[in-house]
Amino acid sequence: MMKIGLDFDGVISDCGRLKSDGARKLYGVDIPPAKFKKEIVVGEGHLTAEQYRNLQNVIYGTREIGFLMEPVDGVLHFxxxxxxxxxxxxxxxxxxxxxxxxxxxxxxxQGLRLDFVGVGYGNSKAEAAIGLDLYVDDDLDKLADLIDVVPRRFLFSWGYNAHVDVGTIAKRVASWEELHRTTQA
Ligand SMILES: [Mg+2]
Structure with missing residues (x-):
């Protein structure tokens, strides 16, 4: 039996649609949900870093909008x-x-009973992850912080991280079904 750590946004909740709609409403820019990641949106100049952070605040921090998040496919089952x-x-x-x-x-x-640790924006998850056997995130930088902390590290694949070379930092999982299978091996 393992101690499994999971990121929330991009592993359990899917905010891609909300961010895409929000960017159109707030800033009049069209960015598809699958491309919605800071590196891409800010890196390619669609939004400034400040606009991105503001959008995140609105989506994650406004109750009426926050509750419209979609569960990631398969999460409610697996x-x-x-x-x-x-x-x-x-x-x-x-x-x-x-x-x-x-x-x-x-x-x-959503019917999920979960224990949470919130480390705060921009902070490493290393301390919170001590003692875990496996960790899943959609952000490779977060996984890189855990190399000496968590033995099995997985990047949850999305269109917005498809270009990232995981190297030895993590392995990829493309779905919750695959993730569940991985834990059975
Ligand atoms: Mg995430």
Whole structure:
């Protein structure tokens, strides 16, 4: 049985559609949900770093909008199965309050009973991840911080991280079904 750590945004919740709609409404720019990651959106000059951060604040920090997040495909089926298989699951997110509170409430509404640690925006997850056997994130930088901390590291694949070379930092998983299979090996 393993101690499994999971990122929240991009592993459990999918904010791609909300960010895409928000960017159109707030800034009049058209960015497809699958491309919505800071490196791409800011890196390619669609939004400034400040605009991106503001958009994140609006989406993660506004209750009415935050509750419109979609669950990632398969999570509602396979995450409870991980627990049923006997694994311990801990969510480690970069969200701070009040964004964390919204994530917790959203999870309960989705029928997910989860334990959360919020490390705050821009902070490493290393300390919170001590003792975990496996960790999953959609951000390779977060996984890079865990090389000496968590033995098995997985990047959850999306269009926005498809260009990233994972090297020895992590292996990829493309779906919750694949992730569940991986934990059975
Ligand atoms: Mg994430």
């Amino acid at each position: 995450l409870p199965r991980l627990v049923a298989d006997g694994h311990t699951v801990l969510i480690i997110t970069s969200r701070g309050e009040p964004e964390l509170k919204i994530a917790k409430e959203w999870s309960i509404r």
